[in-house]
Amino acid sequence: MNKNKNRQGKVIFSEYLRGDGIKKAISLKREEILLELKTSKLKGRGGAGFPTSTKWMLTAASISDEKYIICNADEGEPGTFKDRVLLVEYPELVMDGMVIAGYTIGAKKGIIYLRGEYEYLLKSLQDYLNEMRKDNLLGKDILGKVGFEFDIEIFLGSGAYVCGEETALIESLEGNRGEARNRPPYPVNTGYNGKPTSVNNVETLATIPHIVLKGAEWFLNVGTDNSSGSKLFSVSGDCAKPGVYELPWGTTINELLNLVEAKNTKAVQIGGASGFCIPKSQFDRKLSYEDISTGGSVIIFNESRNMLKVLKNFMEFFVEESCGQCTPCRIGNVKLLEGVEMIEKGEHTFTYLNKLKDLGKTMQVASKCGLGQSSPNSFISILENFKDEVLNYSNGGNNGRI
Amino acid sequence: MFVEEKTSLAEEIELLVKKHGNNRSALLTILHEIQKKHRYISDYAQQEIARHLNIHPVEVYSVISFYSFLNSKPKGRNIVRICQTISCDMKGKESLVKAIERELKIKIGDTTKDNKFTVEFANCLGLCDESPAMSINDRVYTKLTPEKAIKLLNEVK
Ligand code: SF4
Ligand code: FES
Numbered sequence: 001m002n003k004n005k006n007r008q009g010k011v012i013f014s015e016y017l018r019g020d021g022i023k024k025a026i027s028l029k030r031e032e033i034l035l036e037l038k039t040s041k042l043k044g045r046g047g048a049g050f051p052t053s054t055k056w057m058l059t060a061a062s063i064s065d066e067k068y069i070i071c072n073a074d075e076g077e078p079g080t081f082k083d084r085v086l087l088v089e090y091p092e093l094v095m096d097g098m099v100i101a102g103y104t105i106g107a108k109k110g111i112i113y114l115r116g117e118y119e120y121l122l123k124s125l126q127d128y129l130n131e132m133r134k135d136n137l138l139g140k141d142i143l144g145k146v147g148f149e150f151d152i153e154i155f156l157g158s159g160a161y162v163c164g165e166e167t168a169l170i171e172s173l174e175g176n177r178g179e180a181r182n183r184p185p186y187p188v189n190t191g192y193n194g195k196p197t198s199v200n201n202v203e204t205l206a207t208i209p210h211i212v213l214k215g216a217e218w219f220l221n222v223g224t225d226n227s228s229g230s231k232l233f234s235v236s237g238d239c240a241k242p243g244v245y246e247l248p249w250g251t252t253i254n255e256l257l258n259l260v261e262a263k264n265t266k267a268v269q270i271g272g273a274s275g276f277c278i279p280k281s282q283f284d285r286k287l288s289y290e291d292i293s294t295g296g297s298v299i300i301f302n303e304s305r306n307m308l309k310v311l312k313n314f315m316e317f318f319v320e321e322s323c324g325q326c327t328p329c330r331i332g333n334v335k336l337l338e339g340v341e342m343i344e345k346g347e348h349t350f351t352y353l354n355k356l357k358d359l360g361k362t363m364q365v366a367s368k369c370g371l372g373q374s375s376p377n378s379f380i381s382i383l384e385n386f387k388d389e390v391l392n393y394s395n396g397g398n399n400g401r402i
Numbered sequence: 403m404f405v406e407e408k409t410s411l412a413e414e415i416e417l418l419v420k421k422h423g424n425n426r427s428a429l430l431t432i433l434h435e436i437q438k439k440h441r442y443i444s445d446y447a448q449q450e451i452a453r454h455l456n457i458h459p460v461e462v463y464s465v466i467s468f469y470s471f472l473n474s475k476p477k478g479r480n481i482v483r484i485c486q487t488i489s490c491d492m493k494g495k496e497s498l499v500k501a502i503e504r505e506l507k508i509k510i511g512d513t514t515k516d517n518k519f520t521v522e523f524a525n526c527l528g529l530c531d532e533s534p535a536m537s538i539n540d541r542v543y544t545k546l547t548p549e550k551a552i553k554l555l556n557e558v559k
Contacts (some may be wrong), residue, residue: 075528076525076526077526078487078488078530079489079530080528080530081530081531117528119540120540120541156431157469158430158433158469158470158472160469172430173430174426174427175426175427175428175455175465234531236489236533237488237489237530242532243531244531299489299530305492310488313488314488316486317487320525321525
């Protein structure tokens with residue numbers, strides 16, 4: 001562990017010593033921490049972008065003898081691996097973030113929901129937690145703060161993408177099928193075991209110790225007006241330097257492509273299978289909550305790639321991962337995949353494709369959870385932005401143009 | 403199934419329940435451990451777990467059927483999972499699959515005759531920067547070539 005720590009970035013990868021954030025936090029009142037977070041305008045880094053301070057305030061305000069802080073380490077979005085890097089190379093950030101969360105919302109217990117695919121990280125993470133216990137960063141009267149008690153346990157997932165959705169994750173923790181719940185009630189007051197629970201992304205938690213230690217003003221200096229701070233991007237696909245990069249919000253796609261040495265890029269998928277496919281003509285767009293908001297997956301396609309094949313791969317993914325609980329998503333994704341196969345075989349009609357796009361829009365509003373709400377994004381954006389290429393084959397070359 | 407086997411499995415489950423408690427929230431952890439050791443969760447195991455946790459066996463089955471890492475049918479001693487998602491797909495997943503199918507003389511999804519391997523597809527393993535990736539049991543391997551993949555399989559006992 002802790003090898004290869006030469007990464008650079010303005011927030012997450014900036015200097016940090018294990019325990020420092022906790023020390024600072026316990027010298028403050030809970031309200032002071034909440035206020036600092038509110039001023040920092042930190043938003044959840046998993047993709048949805050909900051203000052972290054609001055989530056914590058609601059959980060802190062719920063009255064209960066038991067509360068939980070859950071670290072959502074179920075990253076399963078295709079093209080995402082930042083949590084893996086954080087957990088392997090920067091566990092101190094994630095764990096200290098959890099301890100600070102526990103202190104702030106008044107929880108005694110933290111749970112890391114680790115995706116089953118990351119089972120190989122389990123041992124080193126448990127060793128790390130034991131070290132923290134030895135050094136009184138976990139346990140009773142943490143760092144001498146009388147009455148402050150907190151510990152972390154790790155729960156291993158079993159291979160279900162939908163468990164990344166916070167209510168499905170809670171169902172899974174409770175020993176059930178990972179099916180999303182109806183909301184309200186929200187986890188902040190009725191979460192794990194019916195108790196107030198704050199579910200936070202690994203990256204969000206890793207950002208917290210820095211903000212607590214260095215202040216909201218410092219954090220606000222990075223990023224744009226509505227997207228404060230930085231973001232980790234998981235970059236893969238056609239480029240010379242794939243990997244995890246920390247970049248300020250507001251970075252353009254072009255800037256990112258240069259950094260990772262991508263050549264002859266035709267398209268970039270932002271946000272994984274559930275995100276959007278951006279064509280070359282829009283590479284000056286900004287990665288930020290106000291323009292292209294994302295959990296950080298960036299998949300790069302060069303001129304040689306067939307976008308219909310890409311879309312088919314995404315739709316197959318959703319057909320497999322839909323939990324099947326609600327109809328728009330269960331049936332809708334199958335229909336969209338069939339549509340892709342029709343195009344592949346040249347058996348589509350335009351009337352039908354338009355119907356499918358409408359179906360996609362219905363899924364976006366009528367599905368119960370984020371999976372079904374976002375799974376049509378690729379279908380719609382690839383069919384719209386790469387029309388000429390996708391329909392080329394069956395329309396007699398160049399989409400029928402001469 | 404022989405009676406002794408049944409008893410040893412029952413004992414095992416009893417120990418797991420002692421360790422993790424008989425709350426519903428212990429279910430997945432218990433299933434995970436049985437799965438890990440036996441590569442599947444038999445009908446008998448499901449019934450025993452249900453009895454200890456005071457739930458209907460159908461509940462246990464319905465949970466198993468939901469998660470792709472849990473099986474109610476026997477599998478090979480080693481489970482090989484090849485990532486089929488886009489980044490690995492672009493970096494040669496198909497040639498890995500073909501080489502493995504040729505070498506083991508099975509199709510993806512099947513188990514070898516000697517019961518040594520079950521080969522499956524996996525969705526994104528979170529190793530897209532080092533694609534193509536695959537896992538053998540709970541270990542992962544990256545930047546594979548067909549040759550490297552076969553070498554790894556040959557090293558497995
Ligand atoms: S949208 Fe899809 S994944 Fe979500 S609850 Fe409905 S069927 Fe399940
Ligand atoms: S696409 Fe294969 S590991 Fe992510």
